[in-house]
Amino acid sequence: MQLTQRQQNIYDGKEGEVKAKIMKTLVMYGEAFGATRMADITSDKGHLVTSFGLSVMKPVYELMDKLIESNAISTQKFTVDPKPLDPNVPKNFLQEIFFKVMYSKQKDYDEQLKKLGIVGDDGYTCTCYMDEVGNIPKEGDILSWAESSAVVYANSVLGARCNRNSGIFDLFGSIVGCVPYFGLLTDEGRKATWLIEVKTKAKPEAQLLGSAIGMKVMEDVPYVVGLDQYFKDLDDAKSYLKDFGAATASNGAVGLYHIENLTPEAAKQKRALLAENYQTYVIDDAELERVEKSYPIIWKDKNAKPKLAFIGCPHLSINQLYDWAHKIEESLKKKGNKKVVIPTVMTAAPGVVNEFKKSREYSVLVDSGVIISSICPLMYMNNPQCGKMPVITCSNKLRTYTSSKFMREDVLLDTITGGAL
DSSP states (O other): OBOOHHHHHHHTTTTOHHHHHHHHHHHHHHHHTTOOBEEEOOOSOEEESOOOOOTTOHHHHHHHHHHHHTTOOOSSOEEEOOOSOOTTSOOOHHHHHHHHHHTTTHHHHHHHHHHHTBOOTTOBOSOTTSTTTOOOOOTTOBOOBBOHHHHHHHHHTSOOBOOOBOTTHHHHHHHHTEEEOOGGGSTGGGSEEEEEEEOOSSOOOHHHHHHHHHHHHTTSOEEEESOGGGOSSHHHHHHHHHHHHHHHHHHSOOOOOEETTTSHHHHHHGGGGEEEEEEEEEEOHHHHHHHHHTOOOOOSSTTOOOSEEEEEEEEEOHHHHHHHHHHHHHHHHHHTOSSOSSOEEEEEOHHHHHHHTTSHHHHHHHHTTOEEEOOOHHHHHSSHHHHTSOEEESOHHHHHHSSOEEOOHHHHHHHHTTOOO
């Protein structure tokens, strides 16, 4: 591993033993993947995946204390994934007790994150790249991020460069200011080894299309054609690509995708991004139907009435909140109902929620009984008590990681506003 003088000084312990251990850890991480050098981070902010104060994560808290005590804090401010707790989200008595025990270290961990460099109390979201949050890397920026859906968005939609790091490595890179240079940081690693031909009769649902691609290509890079016809430009597609990318990253392990004529690198390089001997995967309506039917329903009672619906994993954009408000308002009127018939939680970043509160649509959702939260639905569901609940969602990420049942958006809308299951 070739290090710059600054990097070598840290490695040799000239900035303290703790930073030396961090640099040595990152060097070993890079060498495991064939990296021959480190790349300096160029983004303004980092993003950490570990936001939850699980009582069993004692080694993490001990590590954080050592970092703070040795002043080995982040060289850049950072955002972090959503918290798992919100008193406004429905819980029964046993679930409430379980959450208090399970996340007993939440307040202590929040204090550690403050000392390490979190941007503030509104910095908890998996969609840190929203305008209302402000952690938006520039094209070509080198990042030290974790969180699969944030990394794939930064790489693909923003054109930044980041590998799919795990928790703690994200913070380590931000502390020493560099990350191993391999994989999605390199030009070669960003080449597409799959050509995806979208041949559906209408715009495919983002969550299903992303799921199909993720399960097919796994960790490879796909180049998607036929999707750009449904959008005016990249800005028009951002909310869609957020959900699409999250599905590719959770149903597979995609860290980067290219959309012909839309995403930055594809708009410039076009099919020159395709590697030699690429494979082709054709997706039509029949293929999406096959993929959806393959999803298992792991409820104890597969015909149980849903007790909760989650919309927003990853967190919703403000345009998606507007859209859902209009659709719910219209659907309730058609059905002669004033409120949703199933408890429904919509999640979005704190900054997005604060801006949304200024709109008429916010009142529409609240008056219809919808709970708007900045919780992490995945961490809410990912425990034995909540895992037993029949929960529905239109998020393929939430379906993949929990016991939630997936529904297309139109089916879920009909269900929560009074339609038959």
